Amino acid sequence: MTETALDGGAEFDRQVRTLIDLGYPAVSGLGPERFGALVAPLRARAAAVPAGPYGPESGRVPFLxxxxxxxxxxxxxxxLTALHGGRLPGFVDRSFEPGALExxxxxxxxxxxxxxAYLxxxxxxxxxxxxxxxxxAVRTVAERGRTPLTIEEGIALVTQFPQVLAKNKCFSLGGSRCGDRRVPALWISKRAPKLGWCWEGNPHTWLGxxxxGSRAGAGG
Incomplete structure (x- = not known):
């Protein structure tokens, strides 16, 4: 995929293959056939995504x-995540106490x-x-009519485009909160992606x- 051309249907198929190759059908307990049936209705919407100034290296992708x-x-x-060119598996930081992720x-x-499943x-x-x-940052995102990513969306981004998670260009996931001051984030630790959290009032020079822009189900 380049910054000037996009075949949405082909890109959707690539993303599905990536999940299947990583073992999502087994992780979900659905098996390949049922997993494929779950995501298949989203293909038509993905195929309709217009070409735009997108590129994983620049941190922008058309859809997930x-x-x-x-x-x-x-x-x-x-x-199941890994850094671009890396082999070490991503992990959840132990600072999440038992039951916290839920x-x-x-x-x-x-x-x-x-x-x-959705786009x-x-x-x-x-x-x-x-x-x-x-x-x-969350306030500015909302003022622009955009939406912060959830934990699952952040994992999807690193899963499909591992080059997006780069040194000094890691990111918070303000779309998942638990009622306190913690904001989940994905960054690099021990040469692998790490899901951790930072305080909502603490800035970090390496964490955006x-x-x-939006979310869409099979119907639009």
């Missing part, structure tokens, strides 16, 4: 196929189009927010705020 934790648990999908859900006002459109890594307080 997102499979939610209700189908594939975060604890099992995070280890409490990080979309805040009020952030609606998902489908409970199991995330117009994705940006958000390195412009490096050094910005996360709560301020990922966002998207």
């Amino acid at each position: 196929l997102v499979v939610t934790r209700g189908v594939a648990p975060i604890e099992e999908t995070m280890p 409490r990080f859900v979309p805040p009020e006002g952030l609606e998902l189009p489908a409970p199991d 995330l459109l117009g994705v940006e890594r958000g390195e412009e927010f490096c050094g910005v307080v996360p709560q301020d 705020m990922a966002s998207a």
Whole structure:
């Protein structure tokens, strides 16, 4: 995929193959046939995504196929990620106390189009927010009519485009909150992707705020 041309149908098929090759059908307990049937209705919407100034190296991609934790648990999908050119599996930081991940859900006002799988459109890594307080970054994202990414969406981004997660260009996931001051984030640790969290009032020079233009289910 380049920054000037996009075959949405072919890119959707690539993303599905990536998930199948990584073992998502087994992780979900659905098997290849049922997993394929789950995501297949989204292909037509993906095929309609227009070409645009997108490129993984610049931190922007046209769409992502997102499979939610209700189908594939975060604890099992995070280890299926890896850095670009790397082999070490991603991991969940131990700072998440037992049961914490289940409490990080979309805040009020952030609606998902489908409970199991959907498309995330117009994705940006958000390195412009490096050094910005996360709560301020989320506010700016909302003012632009965009939406912060959830944990599952962040994992989908690194799974499909591992080159997006780069040194000094990591990102917070303000679309998943648990009612306290913690904001989940993906960064690099021990030569692998790590899902951790940072305080909403603490800026980091290497941590931006990922966002998207919209979400879409099979119907639009």
